[in-house]
Amino acid sequence: MDVKAVRDAFPILHQEVNGHPLVYLDSSATSQKPASVIDKISEYYRGYNSNVHRGVHTLGTIATDEYEGAREKVRKFINAHSTQEVIFTRGTTTSINTVAASYGRANLQEDDEIVITPMEHHSNIIPWQQIAKETGASLKYIPLQPDGTISLEDAETTITEKTKIVAIMHVSNVLGTINPVKELAAIAHKNDAVMLVDGAQGAPHMKIDVQDLDCDFYAFSGHKMCGPTGIGVLYGKKELLKEMEPVEFGGEMIDFVNLYDSTWKELPWKFEGGTPIIAGAVGLGAAIDFLNEIGLDEIEEHEHKLVQYAQKQMSTIEGLTIYGPEQRAGLVTFNISDVHPHDLATVLDAEGIAVRAGHHCAQPLMRWLDVTATARASFYLYNTEEDVDRLVQGLQTTKEYFGDVF
């Protein structure tokens, strides 16, 4: 992979922040966008902005073709069986909420169980808490191993015949843990439960094959994979989606509307009430083209090398703690002795280095780690070893800066 050529595709990277060349290490929060994605969105608004699936005029036809073309790109990207299984949503959060509100509400009752883990992002905890309260079902957690992984033995004992839904993140946004979602799906299915994978940190960074994983639902966001904000995907197996009720009602998603009753459109449109996120979907299509051109395997390999280098370099800093397992996705979450992560992030920012500091929308996991906050450097295809070196330098500076205090 030619990282320099990749970097050249991202206009935002070529700027100074606070007098230093920008080092962007916050891609787990949101990735940067290549010019091809920005241009595609601009092209849509300048060239053929129209509503989709209605009217007969030419622009409307182009917009519809582009919108549905993006759906086909997503289908191929995750190897779904059919475009009927690809629903455009606002993002991972909306995707998970849709499953909780539709599948959950219809299939959960008292004594049923929903199984998740303590490492989940809030967006894969709260929808289940809410639907559990509403239906009387209970929420169970597969415990974490000391290194921040989950064991299949624990999964076997936590997931039982009472379990109706298993919802687990593919990759932890804090620990970098890559969860064995294929094996977990098999355990779920053995117990007649469905498996939802929160793929927000998975789909951008590795090749996804939903048929091979055999998960029932896979949720992810466009903005973490070089696409625009406001667009995401819910993949669901057709036989499940067919039985599920929509959660948003209105235009676009109907078949016949009578005075007192209505019927729904076919899949996937019955889940896309209202004017859809057309520019977002078109932009996501361009992002998928961009990622495919480089290759997901290449990207994964690049991030793997980078995170190994980062772990090695960062472990030379005295007082630095890295959280999570040795084998990890492309991110490092850490703390430096007594320096609070916000203070650390402020000093790094003064050096032009963007990292995340806080609880990373994972408060239960922060309590498990027994910290209130952490700092996180996350990598993507455009990051380099020089970025890691700048980070390590910045961390040394931080230590020096606060050195006389602690």
Added chain:
Amino acid sequence: MSFNNLDTLYRQVIMDHYKNPRNRGAVEGDHLTVDMNNPTCGDRIQLQLQVEDGIVEDAKFDGEGCSISMSSASMMTQAIKGKSVDEALKMSHVFSEMMLGNDVENDNLDLGDIEALQGVAKFPARIKCATLAWKAMEKGVDEEEA
């Protein structure tokens, strides 16, 4: 941005309050307790106030957070102790304006160490850290009056 800029944020007096917080702990006797957190970053503070006849007789805090939020809490408790509730609220207003970078008539209020936090105004991402303790105080006083 150079370290000079960072130095306007991390003034020595701030680091001193962070390292040696004043009024950390619990108030003895009658008091009201306010819990407040900053959900976007996880900082949290518990503030205890003893208010008698409109005077803040005692103020103590506990919590976890960055140097700015904890030093601000330390300074705030120091500043409002012995002041009337009205004065405390006036100080809070002056402080908010200071964080917005606005000049404000401070009616000869003695802000003491708090002025050291002036530099926070240049770091928009950190203003919420500095105002957390003051927001907690306002909430407490509000509940007391209700």
